[in-house]
Amino acid sequence: MRFGGLTAVNAVSFAAERGAITAIIGPNGAGKTTLFNCITGFYRPSEGAITLHHEGRDTALHRLAGHKIARAGVARTFQNIRLFQGMTALENLLVAQHNRLMAATGFGIGAVLGLSRYPAAERDAIDRARHWLEMTALLDRADDPAGSLPYGAQRRLEIARAMCTEPALLCLDEPAAGLNPRESEALSALLRSIRDGGCSLLLIEHDMSVVMGISDRIVVLDHGAKIADAAPAVIRADARVIAAYLGEGDEE
Numbered sequence: 487m488r489f490g491g492l493t494a495v496n497a498v499s500f501a502a503e504r505g506a507i508t509a510i511i512g513p514n515g516a517g518k519t520t521l522f523n524c525i526t527g528f529y530r531p532s533e534g535a536i537t538l539h540h541e542g543r544d545t546a547l548h549r550l551a552g553h554k555i556a557r558a559g560v561a562r563t564f565q566n567i568r569l570f571q572g573m574t575a576l577e578n579l580l581v582a583q584h585n586r587l588m589a590a591t592g593f594g595i596g597a598v599l600g601l602s603r604y605p606a607a608e609r610d611a612i613d614r615a616r617h618w619l620e621m622t623a624l625l626d627r628a629d630d631p632a633g634s635l636p637y638g639a640q641r642r643l644e645i646a647r648a649m650c651t652e653p654a655l656l657c658l659d660e661p662a663a664g665l666n667p668r669e670s671e672a673l674s675a676l677l678r679s680i681r682d683g684g685c686s687l688l689l690i691e692h693d694m695s696v697v698m699g700i701s702d703r704i705v706v707l708d709h710g711a712k713i714a715d716a717a718p719a720v721i722r723a724d725a726r727v728i729a730a731y732l733g734e735g736d737e738e
């Protein structure tokens with residue numbers, strides 16, 4: 487991915503395996519968020535290919551618009567919380583399912599005509615939302631405005647919202663940022679349970695206790711290039727990775 491003369495992500499190649507947690511780490515400015523933006527359609531890569539293998543199909547994500555990437559099975563959360571603050575927690579999760587609900591009901595025509603599919607689809611959407619509220623320990627806050635929830639709860643709600651789209655791949659941009667150690671531990675447990683449910687996870691995270699604790703594989707970027715790609719125990723002892731992080735410490 488190039489921005490004018492700057493190559494932000496340079497020939498980075500890796501696989502996020504099905505049903506695994508793959509972390510992307512690296513010093514500030516390494517290109518992590520740019521990579522996410524390419525995968526999720528916010529940027530169109532200048533060169534290269536990004537392929538989603540899902541339900542027996544290969545989808546070329548680098549050719550699709552953002553909303554089509556979401557429909558193909560890729561969900562994401564952001565570094566900054568992006569919830570509808572005035573809507574309740576439950577409503578936020580229903581909005582996330584709007585497209586599916588519309589499709590299930592003939593884009594609203596079924597609802598207007600009172601066809602029986604609409605209430606069933608709506609019930610399913612509410613059940614799915616309640617399931618993810620329960621998974622994220624937010625069921626008792628279902629009817630509270632999202633904006634009134636504590637910070638850590640809002641972060642969990644964002645994950646619940648992404649999961650309501652039933653993605654094949656969930657991309658999380660710094661989900662542990664701003665969480666206290668107890669909340670980070672609960673987050674790790676949540677992400678493990680999402681993985682164990684069969685969803686693949688791609689994780690950008692600076693909190694090394696979270697990364698080392700839950701990742702099946704870690705990809706390390708530095709100055710836009712991949713410098714390592716291995717299991718946590720190997721990454722921890724990799725001289726290039728240590729040097730990249732030490733270099734960052736020196737600059738700061």
Ligand SMILES: Nc1ncnc2c1ncn2[C@@H]1O[C@H](COP(=O)(O)OP(=O)(O)OP(=O)(O)O)[C@@H](O)[C@H]1O
Nearest residue numbers: 489492493494512513514515516517518519520521
């Ligand atoms: N839209 C853009 N236009 C120009 N340059 C950009 C753009 N987005 C990112 N960059 C540059 O690309 C490089 C990689 O940035 P990126 O935000 O992807 O790094 P990062 O690894 O996510 O960093 P951090 O850990 O600080 O979030 C940086 O040099 C950044 O300035």
